[in-house]
Amino acid sequence: FQSRIDDCMRQMASLLYQIKGPVNANTRNQVEADSDNMLRPLMDFLDANSLMLFASVCEKTVLKRVLKELWRIVMNSLEKTIILPQGNDTF
Incomplete structure (x- = not known):
């Protein structure tokens, strides 16, 4: 799951750098x-x-925990890939 989200972030970074500008x-x-x-x-x-x-599968309380964890994964990946990339080869 993490690797697929990282791939999505790299695609997003590539698109962002194409449109970046004033x-x-x-x-x-x-x-x-x-x-x-x-x-x-x-x-x-x-x-x-x-x-x-x-x-469809999770109860409400479980769904909230799953979505919180998913949000954490997405935000960490966003930070590593787009906000604070290690170099030009991140995407």
């Missing part, structure tokens, strides 16, 4: 579309493989 009046309208596009690899993975399965 926001001006011409690109302001494109920011929302770019944001949705950048999040797509992770959201596709979670929607297709995890969230519906967890919601």
